[in-house]
Amino acid sequence: MKILVCISKTPDTTAKIAFTDNNTKFDTSGVQWIINPYDEWYALVRAIELKEKDASTIVHLVTVGGADAEPIIRKALALGGDEAFRVNADSHDSFYIASQIASIAKEGAYDLVFTGKETIDYNGSSIGGMVAELLDFPYISLASKFELNGTKATITREIEGGEETAEVDLPVVVSAAKGMAEQRIPNMRGIMAARTKPLKVSEPVAVEALTSVTSFGLPPAKAGVKLVPADNVDELVRLLHEEAKAL
Amino acid sequence: MSVLIFVDIAEGQVKKVSLEALSYGAKLAEQLGTSAEGVVLGTPKEDLAALGKYGVSKIHHVSNPALDHLDAQLYTKVIAEVAGSTGATVIVFPNNMDGKSIAPRLSARLKAGLISGAVALPDTSNGFIVKKNVFSGKAFANISITTPVKIIALNPNAYPVRTGEGTATVAAFEAKVDSPRVKVISSTKASGEVPLTEAEVVVSAGRGLKGPENWGMVEELAKVLHAATACSRPVADAHWRPHNEHVGQTGIAIAPNLYIAIGISGAIQHLAGVNRSKVIVVINKDPEAPFFKAADYGIVGDAFDVVPKLTEAIRKIKA
Numbered sequence: 044m045k046i047l048v049c050i051s052k053t054p055d056t057t058a059k060i061a062f063t064d065n066n067t068k069f070d071t072s073g074v075q076w077i078i079n080p081y082d083e084w085y086a087l088v089r090a091i092e093l094k095e096k097d098a099s100t101i102v103h104l105v106t107v108g109g110a111d112a113e114p115i116i117r118k119a120l121a122l123g124g125d126e127a128f129r130v131n132a133d134s135h136d137s138f139y140i141a142s143q144i145a146s147i148a149k150e151g152a153y154d155l156v157f158t159g160k161e162t163i164d165y166n167g168s169s170i171g172g173m174v175a176e177l178l179d180f181p182y183i184s185l186a187s188k189f190e191l192n193g194t195k196a197t198i199t200r201e202i203e204g205g206e207e208t209a210e211v212d213l214p215v216v217v218s219a220a221k222g223m224a225e226q227r228i229p230n231m232r233g234i235m236a237a238r239t240k241p242l243k244v245s246e247p248v249a250v251e252a253l254t255s256v257t258s259f260g261l262p263p264a265k266a267g268v269k270l271v272p273a274d275n276v277d278e279l280v281r282l283l284h285e286e287a288k289a290l
Numbered sequence: 291m292s293v294l295i296f297v298d299i300a301e302g303q304v305k306k307v308s309l310e311a312l313s314y315g316a317k318l319a320e321q322l323g324t325s326a327e328g329v330v331l332g333t334p335k336e337d338l339a340a341l342g343k344y345g346v347s348k349i350h351h352v353s354n355p356a357l358d359h360l361d362a363q364l365y366t367k368v369i370a371e372v373a374g375s376t377g378a379t380v381i382v383f384p385n386n387m388d389g390k391s392i393a394p395r396l397s398a399r400l401k402a403g404l405i406s407g408a409v410a411l412p413d414t415s416n417g418f419i420v421k422k423n424v425f426s427g428k429a430f431a432n433i434s435i436t437t438p439v440k441i442i443a444l445n446p447n448a449y450p451v452r453t454g455e456g457t458a459t460v461a462a463f464e465a466k467v468d469s470p471r472v473k474v475i476s477s478t479k480a481s482g483e484v485p486l487t488e489a490e491v492v493v494s495a496g497r498g499l500k501g502p503e504n505w506g507m508v509e510e511l512a513k514v515l516h517a518a519t520a521c522s523r524p525v526a527d528a529h530w531r532p533h534n535e536h537v538g539q540t541g542i543a544i545a546p547n548l549y550i551a552i553g554i555s556g557a558i559q560h561l562a563g564v565n566r567s568k569v570i571v572v573i574n575k576d577p578e579a580p581f582f583k584a585a586d587y588g589i590v591g592d593a594f595d596v597v598p599k600l601t602e603a604i605r606k607i608k609a
Contacts, residue, residue, distance in 0.1 A: 056539050056559045060428045080540050138398060163426050163539055163562075167406050172362065172394025181471045182362045184391040187533070197475075201534055202387050203300065204485035207477040209359075221526070221533045221541060253403035257419055257432045262565070268572070268582045273591025279571070280603045282587060289491075289548040289569040290515075290607065 044100040044191075046090045047153040048124065049144055049174075051079040052108055052115040053164045062259040069164075069259070078115050081159025083122070084226040085219035089189055090157055091123035092224060101125055103151060107132055107143045113242065120237035121229035127240065132247035135255075137165070141173030142250040148178055154194070154213040160185050160220040168218065175216035183215065187222030293319040293326045294378035295346065296369060298388045302335030306451070306488045307384035307444075309344055313452040314444050315382040316345025318411055322380070328458065329372045331365060332357040342458035344451070350376065350463040357467065359474040362391040368465045370399050375463075378439070385443035386487060393443045403435035406443040409566075426539045426562035446487050447545040447566075486535065489518035491548045492567070494537060496522035496560075498553020498574065498593055502530035507594070508552060511601045514608060520544070522554045538563035553593045556581025573597065 054060075055075040063070045078087075087104070094100040104127040106116050116127045130143040148156055156178070161168035168184070175182035187206065188199035196215055199208045199222075229237075271279040284290040295315035297308045312328060319326035327348040328341055338349045350372050356364060369392065373381055381396065383389035385407050397404035405420040409430065413419040417434050420442055424431045435441075486492065493512040499505065505519075512519045519535060526536035537544050539559040549567035553574060554560060561584050564570070572585040575592050582588045589596055 054425075056562075060425045062429075084540075137394070137404065138401075141394075141398060165424055166422075166426060166543075167394075167404075168390045169394035169397065169404060169406055172391060173398040175362070176366065176395040176398035179363075182391060182395060183472065184362070185387055200387070202477065202479070203305065203488060205477060205479035206534075207359075207474055209472045209474045211472045221536060253397070253401065253437050254405065254433050254435050257434050259424070259429055259431050261429050262427075265570075265584060265586065268585040268588045270582075270588050270590060273589050273596055276589070276596060276599045276603045279587060279589060279600065280607055283548070283569070283571070284607060287548075287569045287586065290604065 044093070044097060044155070045151060045153045046093065046100065046102045046155045046157060047148050047151060048082070048087050048090045048102060048104050049156070049158040049170060050082050050087070050104050050106045050116060050119045051159070051162045052076050052106065052112045053079040053162050056080070056163065060261070066258045066260060067256070076115060078119055079159050079162045081161060081219060083119065085221065085223040086157035086159050087119055087122055087124070088224035088227050089219060093191060094123065103128065103153070105130070105144055105147050107134065107140045109133060116242060117237050118229065120240045120242070121233040122227055123233065125240065127242045129242060129244050130247050131244050135252035137167045137169040138173055139250050139252045141170050141177060143247050144170065145174045145177035146248045148174065156180070156216040158216070158218045160218045171216050171218035178214070178216070181211050181215045183209065183211065184218045185220045186217045187220050189217060189219070189223055291324050291379045292376055293322065293324060293380045293382060294373050294376060295326060295328045295382045296384070296389070296392065297328045297330045297341065297349070298384055298386060299330065299332060299334050302333060304334070304336055304341070305384065305386065307386045307446045309451045310446065310449050311382050311384045311444050312341060312344035312346055314411065314449040317452070318380060318382070319345070321411065321414060327376060329369060331368060338460045339457045342456035343453045345454065345456065346458050349458045349460045351460055352463045352465045354467045356470050359470070359472070360388050360391060361470040361472040362395050364468060364470055365392045366395040366399055368467060369396055371465050372463055373400070373439070381439070381441045383441070383443040385445050389443045393441055397441050400439050401437060402439035402441050403437040404441040404443065405433055405435060407445050408442045409445050409448040412442070423566065427543055427565050428562055445545065447490070447547070484516065484518040486518045486520055486537070486542060486544060489544070489546050491515045491517035492520050492537070492544060492546045493517045493550045493552070494520035494522070494554060494564070495525070495552040496554030497524050504594070505531070507597045507601070511550070511597055511604070514601055514605045522560055551581055552597060554581060555579045556584060
C-alpha cells in the first residue's frame, strides 16, 4: 500500500490578514506558518494510522513551494511518513499545483492520494478533484471516515444534513474533513527522525495556470454592536424584525 | 456561447443552492447577452420545465440510474459532454458538497479556469474577474479567469433566488454513461432538520452552555426560527454535539441571513467561519467577549435566562 499525502503551508489561524503591493500580495511580515490544518489533522494523521495498522504501508508527502516550505514539510515528517517531495515552485493557481502533484503521484504509482478538504488561505477545495481527474482516479471529497479492507475502501462523506457511505476499489483520491482522525502532537523521537528522512526536491513540470489574482480586499468593518438589556428580549425581537429585517 | 448551470438534486428534489445557481447563471447570461441553460443528472421528481421561472430557457436532462448517486468521475464526463454540445462558455455550480466534488474535476478535464466560492457576479467590463472569499472569510480576492471556458462555483447564500415568469424546454440528453466506480452503500439524513449550509437562520452555541444536556433550549429556539443548529469547536471536540455542526475556520463556513451565537466567546477562528452572516446576534454573560465586536446586536446576560425568553418572544411574533 502506497499513500501520498498532499501538504500545504498556510498562515496560522490567528494570523493578521493584510495585503501589500497595492493589494495584490498577501503581507507575510510577522506571519507564522503552519501545516494546513486539514492536511495535518485529518489527511496526514489518517495515513499514519493506516501505516500503524499495516507496517508494510508506505506514506509519502508532497508539497509545492519554495525552500521556505521545508520547515513545514519537516514538521509533517515528524508526525510520520517515510519521505517527502518538494516541487520547487511558487504557488500559481489550483490547477498548476494539482498538475505538479499529479505528476509526482503518477511517477510513484500510489494506491491512495489524501488531501485536506481545503486550505485555510485560498479555500479552493479544488486540489483533490483536479488531481483525481488528471490521474483518472475516482474522487471522494469531504470524507469524515475512511476504512480499508484489502484493495477496497469504505468512505463516508458529508452531504447536506447527513452522511453518505460508499465503497470504491483503489486507487482513489480522498479529501479529508473533520472526523477522519484526531490531531496529534509530534514527539521528540519523531522530530529527531524527521531530520534524516529523505526530502527530495524536483523542478516543476511546465503547466499554464488557468486563473490569476488581480487584487485582494478586506470586508467592511461592522458598524458596531447594538446592545439590548437582558430583561428586554422583546426589544431585540423588534429590532431583528423591523430594523434588520432578519425575522 | 451560453451559460450552463449544474442543477444539483437530492432524492429527486432540487436543492436550494441549485436555485441560487440558476438565478445567478441567468443573470450572468443576461449580462453576457446570451442564454442560460440547466443540466440535471439522474432521476428528478420535480417538473423540470418549472425551473424556467429562475431564468433558464432549456434544461438538458440526462436520465440514467447510474447517475442517481454522485460519482464525481461519471458526472464530470457527462457534464463535459453536455457543455461541449451546447457550446457553453461559462459553467456554474453551487459550491456545496457535490459542487466541490465535480467542479474541480471538470476544470482539470476541460482546462477551464475555476473560481470556487464565488460571492458575486463576474466583472466582465475588462476580462472576466470573479470575487471570492479567501482566508476563511477574513478577506476576499478578485480573480481573473484566463481560459476560453470558465467555471464558477457559487457559495451558498451568496446570491438571492430570483423568480419570474417562464417555462423551460426540457430535452433528454443522450450521454455515454460508464458504470460507476463509486458504489453508495448507505446514506443517512437527519430528517426534518434544516441542512446547516443551506439554512437562512442558524442558532449556534458554545461552551457557555456547560454541557450537552442543556441543548434543549437551543433546539427550541432553532425550531421556532426554522433554523439549523451549530456549535463551536470546543463543543464538537468534547463530543457534546456532532462534528458536522462545528462552524468555524476548521469546520464549516456558513453565511446565513441571521446567526445567533449563544455562549460563544468569538475566537478569531470561529469568526472566520461565520463572519459572512448578514446579521449576527450574540448572547453572552461576559461583556468582554470578543464576539460582541463582530456582532450587530447583543445581549449581555445569562443564556439560561435569555434564550427561553427569546424563544417565547419569537413564537409570539411568528404566531
